[in-house]
Amino acid sequence: MLADHSVALAALVAGALGVAALYASWRKRLQPKGVVICCGWFLIALSFYLWMRVGGAEFGPVLAALQLSIVAWIFVLANRHVRRNNGRRQEPAVVKLPPLRAVLRHSAIFLLAVPLAGCSATLLVLAVSTLLPWNDVDRLAFSIVLVPLAWGALAYWACSDSRLLRPALGLVAGGSLSAALLYI
Amino acid sequence: MRFVPSSSLVRKSLSAHSWLGIMVGGMMYLVCVSGTLAVFYEEFERWEQPYVDEFRDVDPQVADAAFNDVLASGIRVTPHMYLVLPTESVPRLRIATEDESWFLNADGSLAEAERNDWTEMLLDLHLYLHLPESWGMILVSALGAMLCALIISGLVAHPKIFKDAFNFRTKGSRHLEQADIHNRLSVWGVPFHLMIAITGAYFGLALPILAVFADARYDGDREAVIAAVFGKEPELDQPAGPLAIESALRQMKTIAPDVTPFLITAHDVGESNRFFSVSAAHPGRMIYAENYLFDASGNFLRTDGFSDGEAGKQAVYSIYRLHFGHFGGLPIKLLYGLLGLALTVVSVTGINVWLARRRTRDYLNDVWVGIVWGVPVALAVSAVTQVLLNIPSAGIFWLTMLAATVACLRFRDEQRSARALKLAFVAATGILLAGFFIRFGTDAMTQAALGMNLALFAVLLVFARLAFRRGTAGPAGEAVRTA
Numbered sequence: 001m002l003a004d005h006s007v008a009l010a011a012l013v014a015g016a017l018g019v020a021a022l023y024a025s026w027r028k029r030l031q032p033k034g035v036v037i038c039c040g041w042f043l044i045a046l047s048f049y050l051w052m053r054v055g056g057a058e059f060g061p062v063l064a065a066l067q068l069s070i071v072a073w074i075f076v077l078a079n080r081h082v083r084r085n086n087g088r089r090q091e092p093a094v095v096k097l098p099p100l101r102a103v104l105r106h107s108a109i110f111l112l113a114v115p116l117a118g119c120s121a122t123l124l125v126l127a128v129s130t131l132l133p134w135n136d137v138d139r140l141a142f143s144i145v146l147v148p149l150a151w152g153a154l155a156y157w158a159c160s161d162s163r164l165l166r167p168a169l170g171l172v173a174g175g176s177l178s179a180a181l182l183y184i
Numbered sequence: 185m186r187f188v189p190s191s192s193l194v195r196k197s198l199s200a201h202s203w204l205g206i207m208v209g210g211m212m213y214l215v216c217v218s219g220t221l222a223v224f225y226e227e228f229e230r231w232e233q234p235y236v237d238e239f240r241d242v243d244p245q246v247a248d249a250a251f252n253d254v255l256a257s258g259i260r261v262t263p264h265m266y267l268v269l270p271t272e273s274v275p276r277l278r279i280a281t282e283d284e285s286w287f288l289n290a291d292g293s294l295a296e297a298e299r300n301d302w303t304e305m306l307l308d309l310h311l312y313l314h315l316p317e318s319w320g321m322i323l324v325s326a327l328g329a330m331l332c333a334l335i336i337s338g339l340v341a342h343p344k345i346f347k348d349a350f351n352f353r354t355k356g357s358r359h360l361e362q363a364d365i366h367n368r369l370s371v372w373g374v375p376f377h378l379m380i381a382i383t384g385a386y387f388g389l390a391l392p393i394l395a396v397f398a399d400a401r402y403d404g405d406r407e408a409v410i411a412a413v414f415g416k417e418p419e420l421d422q423p424a425g426p427l428a429i430e431s432a433l434r435q436m437k438t439i440a441p442d443v444t445p446f447l448i449t450a451h452d453v454g455e456s457n458r459f460f461s462v463s464a465a466h467p468g469r470m471i472y473a474e475n476y477l478f479d480a481s482g483n484f485l486r487t488d489g490f491s492d493g494e495a496g497k498q499a500v501y502s503i504y505r506l507h508f509g510h511f512g513g514l515p516i517k518l519l520y521g522l523l524g525l526a527l528t529v530v531s532v533t534g535i536n537v538w539l540a541r542r543r544t545r546d547y548l549n550d551v552w553v554g555i556v557w558g559v560p561v562a563l564a565v566s567a568v569t570q571v572l573l574n575i576p577s578a579g580i581f582w583l584t585m586l587a588a589t590v591a592c593l594r595f596r597d598e599q600r601s602a603r604a605l606k607l608a609f610v611a612a613t614g615i616l617l618a619g620f621f622i623r624f625g626t627d628a629m630t631q632a633a634l635g636m637n638l639a640l641f642a643v644l645l646v647f648a649r650l651a652f653r654r655g656t657a658g659p660a661g662e663a664v665r666t667a
Contacts, residue, residue, distance in 0.1 A: 026350050058470035058502065059511060065375035066519045072372035073526070076352045083356030092596075093544030109203065113333070114326065121329075122389075122396055134496075136401065137413055141496025143393055148325075148385035152332025159200035160193075160337065182400040 011050035018043030019071045117154035120175035125150050127178035197341035208330045209535040216531050218310035220524030223509050223517050226273045228303040234633035238275040239290045248430035250292035254279050267448040302570040305577040325388025331381035359540040366533035369526045376523045383507035415488035420457045428482025470502035550592040557605035558588030564612035572619040606651035613644040
């Protein structure tokens with residue numbers, strides 16, 4: 001138990017020092033910059049390892065990630081700059097309905113980014129999972145974890161491409177190919 | 185080699201980020217704020233009924249007698265019946281059907297029905313946004329996928345991610361201040377936000393994914409896929425009789441001495457193939473539980489393999505605790521609460537940035553203030569009506585939200601609206617706390633309620649301070665002190 005506490009303390013200190021090193025490099029307080037940044041990331045990686053020693057492979061990374069966020073926010077807060085208020089009041093505007101063309105375009109983006117990207121991501125990830133040399137339970141778990149990420153990536157593509165036809169064709173083609181791989 | 189996105193990619197990513205954020209902003213805020221509170225749903229449940237008998241140890245003989253007595257008492261028995269054992273976080277003994285639940289005293293006698301309607305309302309808001317369950321869950325899970333999209337687009341749209349890593353400029357330009365809060369909280373919180381997005385999406389997407397998987401690989405037999413992941417029910421043929429729960433609980437000490445049983449589920453009650461499972465928490469494991477299956481006579485059959493089965497099975501059964509932060513006691517819950525609050529602020533400041541970038545203001549500014557500050561008021565008012573007056577809370581919640589938004593539209597002044605709503609929250613929470621002490625008397629000071637009452641009082645003080653801070657208006661009405 002005592003050993004666990006010591007390792008947990010070491011993990012806390014390594015994580016805090018890692019972020020502190022990144023902060024010091026960012027503030028140009030420690031030189032050379034490249035070495036300090038490398039040391040910072042090494043210490044953060046070390047804290048992940050130490051947290052895994054304390055909490056195992058399941059709890060360790062979560063604890064380390066929680067610590068990283070909290071410590072970094074403390075440094076952000078410490079670096080708060082209060083500036084002179086130059087807030088301008090926004091002038092009231094008359095509400096105008098958007099032109100029909102804009103409404104249609106936004107509706108098309110919605111259809112691409114939400115239902116179509118969702119269907120394509122599901123089929124794509126499931127199709128990839130069947131190519132993996134795993135059992136069905138692992139394939140299903142892989143899919144459950146990856147579908148939201150793939151959906152997010154495809155939705156990002158649908159929203160960021162200036163030509164809607166490209167993601168539309170890509171999503172339909174990707175989904176169709178995946179469906180063929182799954183069902184035929 | 186460094187990846188530096190082109191200015192065109194940055195511009196398109198920023199545009200995609202804005203589009204996605206505006207599309208889901210309000211719903212994301214509701215899910216985040218309710219999720220932050222839902223981390224503490226066990227504490228809220230105890231707080232709603234602070235007078236219930238609390239104890240940690242249950243004699244297996246008492247548990248056996250209590251469960252079988254209730255089954256034979258003539259209550260409406262459902263196919264699954266539950267005996268919930270006391271745990272460190274909820275030291276209460278409970279028996280439940282699929283629809284109702286009652287507390288049990290330490291001697292096994294039946295106490296009053298469980299009434300945690302406000303907590304249920306909060307959980308329903310987080311899980312379904314108060315929509316019909318199937319659609320609501322899919323919608324909320326889709327928000328998880330959209331959060332992934334926001335994270336990806338946000339990271340690509342942020343070419344100065346390292347240069348700005350610790351920048352935090354307040355009270356200058358409204359746009360800059362809100363952007364700094366949004367970016368610093370979101371960039372450093374990425375691991376947590378991504379984990380919450382993926383695990384949150386699981387709850388609603390698992391079944392559709394499973395359906396496609398079953399269609400493709402099991403000729404549409406979903407039961408076969410469910411059996412592969414969650415285990416197949418044992419095939420038994422036994423004479424009528426009670427369930428040997430005492431024997432099973434005593435055997436658990438030799439079958440798995442290090443685990444902590446917390447739930448007994450009776451399956452197919454009243455049928456010849458009935459059996460029951462003892463769900464037990466495994467120390468040092470993220471899995472929700474391992475299920476130990478017993479026949480009606482208490483003969484150990486097998487486990488479901490959540491602790492030592494396929495990696496995928498263990499991963500799927502770890503998602504619940506990972507999402508809700510129920511794996512390290514109160515300290516981890518508090519950390520989850522803090523990071524959940526940060527994600528809530530990210531969702532608010534994202535819309536604030538968009539509003540601040542506009543040169544003009546319109547009804548959207550007022551509606552957004554109504555939503556942002558109306559939610560805490562609606563939660564507090566619904567707690568008053570539900571916990572103190574026993575009036576169903578979902579309708580009250582949405583009526584209060586509507587009233588808050590209409591009031592903001594009438595005020596047409598973000599600062600004034602936000603201040604009024606903060607004061608309304610202070611008043612509602614004050615009434616809640618005073619009413620709680622009047623209604624429950626000394627029970628309001630029990631271990632089950634004291635912590636929550638102190639936390640509520642602290643939140644009340646924070647809102648009072650925010651309300652009485654003098655300043656100018658921000659895009660969501662947040663006050664800024666003028667020098």
